[in-house]
Amino acid sequence: MKSSVMSRVKGGAIGAVLASAIFATSAIAQDGPVKLGVLTDMSSLYADNGGQGSVVAAQMAVEDFKGKVLGRPVQIIAGDHQNKADVGSVITRRWLENEGVEVILDVPNSAVALAVQGITRDKKKLFLATGTATSRLTGDECSMTGIHWTYDTYALSQGTAKAISRLGAKSWFFLSADYSLGAQLEADSRKVIDATGGKVVGAVKHPVNTPDFSSFLLQAQASKADVIALADAGGDFINAVKQASEFGITREQKLAGLIVFIADIHSLGLQSAKGLMLSSAFYWDLNEETREWSKRFIGRTQKVPTMIHAGTYGAVLHYLKAVEAAGTLDGPTVAAKMREMPVNDFMTKNGRIRQDGRLVRDMYLFRVKSPEESRYKFDYYQLIATIPGEGAFKPMEEGGCPLLKKR
Numbered sequence: 001m002k003s004s005v006m007s008r009v010k011g012g013a014i015g016a017v018l019a020s021a022i023f024a025t026s027a028i029a030q031d032g033p034v035k036l037g038v039l040t041d042m043s044s045l046y047a048d049n050g051g052q053g054s055v056v057a058a059q060m061a062v063e064d065f066k067g068k069v070l071g072r073p074v075q076i077i078a079g080d081h082q083n084k085a086d087v088g089s090v091i092t093r094r095w096l097e098n099e100g101v102e103v104i105l106d107v108p109n110s111a112v113a114l115a116v117q118g119i120t121r122d123k124k125k126l127f128l129a130t131g132t133a134t135s136r137l138t139g140d141e142c143s144m145t146g147i148h149w150t151y152d153t154y155a156l157s158q159g160t161a162k163a164i165s166r167l168g169a170k171s172w173f174f175l176s177a178d179y180s181l182g183a184q185l186e187a188d189s190r191k192v193i194d195a196t197g198g199k200v201v202g203a204v205k206h207p208v209n210t211p212d213f214s215s216f217l218l219q220a221q222a223s224k225a226d227v228i229a230l231a232d233a234g235g236d237f238i239n240a241v242k243q244a245s246e247f248g249i250t251r252e253q254k255l256a257g258l259i260v261f262i263a264d265i266h267s268l269g270l271q272s273a274k275g276l277m278l279s280s281a282f283y284w285d286l287n288e289e290t291r292e293w294s295k296r297f298i299g300r301t302q303k304v305p306t307m308i309h310a311g312t313y314g315a316v317l318h319y320l321k322a323v324e325a326a327g328t329l330d331g332p333t334v335a336a337k338m339r340e341m342p343v344n345d346f347m348t349k350n351g352r353i354r355q356d357g358r359l360v361r362d363m364y365l366f367r368v369k370s371p372e373e374s375r376y377k378f379d380y381y382q383l384i385a386t387i388p389g390e391g392a393f394k395p396m397e398e399g400g401c402p403l404l405k406k407r
Contacts, residue, residue, distance in 0.1 A: 031072065032072070032100070033072060033073045033074060033075035034069055034070070034072050034073070034074045034075065034102055034323075034329065035075050035076075035077055035095075035099065035100055035101045035102060036058060036062075036074065036075070036076050036077070036101070036102065036103045036105060036316060036319075037076075037077050037078070037079060037091075037092075037095045037101040037103065037104050037105065038054050038055050038058050038076060038077070038078045038079070038105045038106050038312070039078075039079050039081050039088060039091060039092065039104050039105065039106060039107050039112075039116065040054050040055070040078065040079070040080065040081065040106040040107065040108060040131065041080065041081065041082070041083055041108055041109065041234075042078070042080035043080060043082070044082065044083055044209060044235070045083070045208070045209045045233075045234040045235030045236055046083070046108040046109065046131070046233065046234040046235075047234075048234070048261075048263040048264075048267070048303070048306075049108055049131070049233070049234055049261040049263050049264070049306045049308050050106050050108040050131040050306075050308045050309075050312075052078075052301070053297075053301055053303060053305065053306065053308075053309045054105070054106045054130070054131065054308060054309055054312045055076060055078045056297065056300050056301055056309070057297065057305070057309040057310070057312040057313040057316075058076045058105060058312050058313065058316045059076050060296065060297065060300075060313055061312075061313045061314075061316035061317040061320070062074045062076060062316065062320070064317065065316075065317060065320045065321075069320050069323050069324055070323060070324065070327070070328075070329070074320065077095070077099075077101065079091040079095070081107065081109060081112045083109045083111075083112065083208065083209070084112070085111045085112050085114075085115040086115075087112075088107065088109070088112035088115055088116055089112075089115045089116070089119060092104055092115075092116050092119045092120070093119060096119070096120070096123050096125050097123075101125075102125060102126065102329050102331070103125065103126040103127070103128060103319060104116055104120055104125070104126070104127045104128070105128050105130055105312055105315060105316065106129075106130050106131040106308065106312055107127075107129055107130075107131055107132050108131030108132065108233075108234075108308060109132070109181070110132055110133055110134035110136075110179065110180040110181040110184065111179050111180045111181075113127075113129055113131075113132035113134065113137065114134065114136065114137070114141055114180060117129070117137055117141055117143050117146050118141070120143065120145055120146065120331075121143035121144070121145060121146065123331075124145055124330075124331040124332055125145060125331045126145050126146075126147070126319065126331050126334060126335060127143065127145060127146045127147070128147050128149055128315040128316075128319060129146065129147065129148045129149060129150075130149045130150050130308055130311040130312040130314075130315050131150070131308040131311070131312070132148065132152075133151065133152055133153050133156070133181050133184070133185065133233070133259055134152065134153055134180050134181060134184045135148075135152040135153045135154040135184060135188060135394060135399070136180070136184060137152070137357065138152070138354075138356040138357050138358040138394075138396075138399055138401060139356075139394075139399040139400045139401060140400050140401070140402070142356045142357055142399070142401035142402065142403050143357060143403075144332055144335055144357075144403060145331045145332060145335045146357045147315070147335065147338060147353055147357045147358075147359060148357050148358050148359065149311045149314070149315045149359050150281050150282075150307050150308060150310075150311030150359075151259075151279075151280070151281045151307060151311075151363070152358070152393070152394075153181070153184045153185040153187075153188045153189075153258075153259075154188045154393060154394040155279065155281075155363050155387075155392045155393050155394075156185065156188075156258055156259050156279045156363075157185065157188040157189035157191070157192050157258060158192060158279075158363075158387065158391070158392055158393075159278075159279030159363055159364075159365045159385075159387055159392065160189075160256055160257070160258055160277060160278055160279045160365070161189045161192040161193055161196075161229070161256065161258065162192050162196060163277055163365050163384070163385070164227060164254070164256050164277060165192065165193060165196035165197070165198050166196065168226075169198065169226040169227045169254065170197070170198055170199060170226055171198065171199050171200075171201045171223075171224070171225040171226045171227070172193055172198055172199070172200050172201065172225055172226070172227045172228075172229050172256075173200070173201055173202045173203065173204075173219075173220045173223040173225035173227070173228050173229065174186050174189075174190075174200065174202070174203035174204070174229050174231055175203075175204060175206065175213075175216055175217070175220055175228060175229065175230050175231065175232070175240060176203065176204070176205050176206070176231035176232065177205070177206060177208050177231060177232035177233070177236055178205035178206060178207055178208065179208055181231075181232070181233065181259075182205060182231045182232055185231040185258050185259060186203065186229075186231045189229060189231065189258055201223050201224075201225050202219065202220070202223040202225065204216050204219050204220070206232070206236070208232075208236065209235060209236065210236065210239070211239065212243075213239055213240045213243045213244075214243065214247070216240075217240070217243055217244055217247055217249060218247075220249070220253070221247070221249050221252075221253065224253075225253060226253065226254060227253065227254045227255070227256050228244070228249070228253055228254070228255050228256070229256045229258055230255060230256065230257050230258060231258050231259075232259070233259045233260075233261070233264075234261070234264065237257055237259070237260065237264055238264050238267050238268055240255075241255060241257070241268055241272060241273065241276075242268065242272060245272055255276065256276075256277070257276055257278050260276070260278035260279075260280070261280075261306040261307065261308070262280070262283070262284070262304050262305075262306055262307075262378070262380060262381070263303070263304065263306050265368055265380050265381075266304055266378070266380070270368065270369060270370060270371045270374055270380065271370075271371055273368045273380075274368055274369065274370040274371070275367065275368060275370070276367070276368040277365065277366070277367050277368075277384070278365075278366055278368070279363055279364065279365055279366075279387075280307050280363070280364055280366060280381075281307040281310075281311065281347070281361075281363055281364070282305075282306075282307035282310040282311070282347050282364075283364060283366065283381050283383070284304060284305055284310075284378065285378070285379065285381070286364070286383070289346040290310075290346055290347065292346070293305075293310070293313070293346045293347075297309065298378075304378045310346075310347045311347070313345070313347075314343065314345045314346075314347050314348055317345055318338060318341070318343050318345070319334070319338065321341065322334050322337040322338040322341060323337075325337055325341065338353055339352075339353040339354070339355070343359060343361070348361045349361070349362075351389070354396050355396065355401070355403060355404060356396050356399055356401035356403060356404065357401075358393055358394075358396070358399075360389040360390065360392075360393050361389045362386050362387060362388055362389050362392065363386075363387040363389070363392040364383060364385070364386055364387065365383075365384040365385040365386075365387060366381040366382060366383055366384060367381070367382045367384050368380060368381060368382075369381065369382055
């Protein structure tokens, strides 16, 4: 009997200790930092377009929001997905399940982003895709807690492919990265080409991060197509353009970059890139507001900001505003508040986030200047046209987002 009583006493004491520990851990979690995770490419072909620059942009947004939300400090952490969906998935799960991360940002790789979208949807956490291209994020893979922020394959094809078609190009050959980005970018662009009376005469896929484009470019050259469309990005795009110039292909055929970043143009140089037409969600030299923010960014990084960097800043700022307005960190509640509030920052004016998660705002069509036209550092683009958001992004009803069927 005495032993039984002692056992209950000991058991009660242990239970009290465990309860106290759990309470203390919960209290620390409630008072600890609000963590936002920038999942990006730190070391490979997309590092200049996202990478450390996205971390800096996110930190700038936190600082401009005075560093706290709901009375708690905001902390930016970073991870390198290495352009591998399994690596990105492991980091995402660790952050969400073990490290208290509330939001995943950036993810400049469509295959990784689709994996992250699935995990955050299940965990009811925010995914703000500021560096991802695939339009599937607001189509068949849409999520109530997923917001596709900066650009997508549909908007890029609406700008570049349509503009080049209107200039008289009739035949196209696709050189596409062999993963979800290339496939979706090619598919969206083919629809534009068909709609404008053009014809695709051939296509070839290349491995991601390949150093040698010779065999692929020779196939494109042999097709005699008016335009060789490059459905790839970052280092792949840069290498393809350089090698096409070395082979003399650009003397007879036009190159169309379907997803081009200003960091790519900087790497290529204006002599190689001059005359290239491209679509973008942002250009640092567009107006006084973009120049003021970009000056701060350049001062920290010594690099010209891309649309991913600008988008990451805007997404973090809007998220923090929504958390403050909602009074909670609950993912679905904050996502709903983000959709409810208009988006306004140096990059976006009166943007709106649709039910499918697509942020709708203007896109821009640019032509790359020649060395003679450029007047100062990073003076690379001439604005050709502003594409209103409603015309730039795929109509929500055509995307196939399952969320719309539940309304």
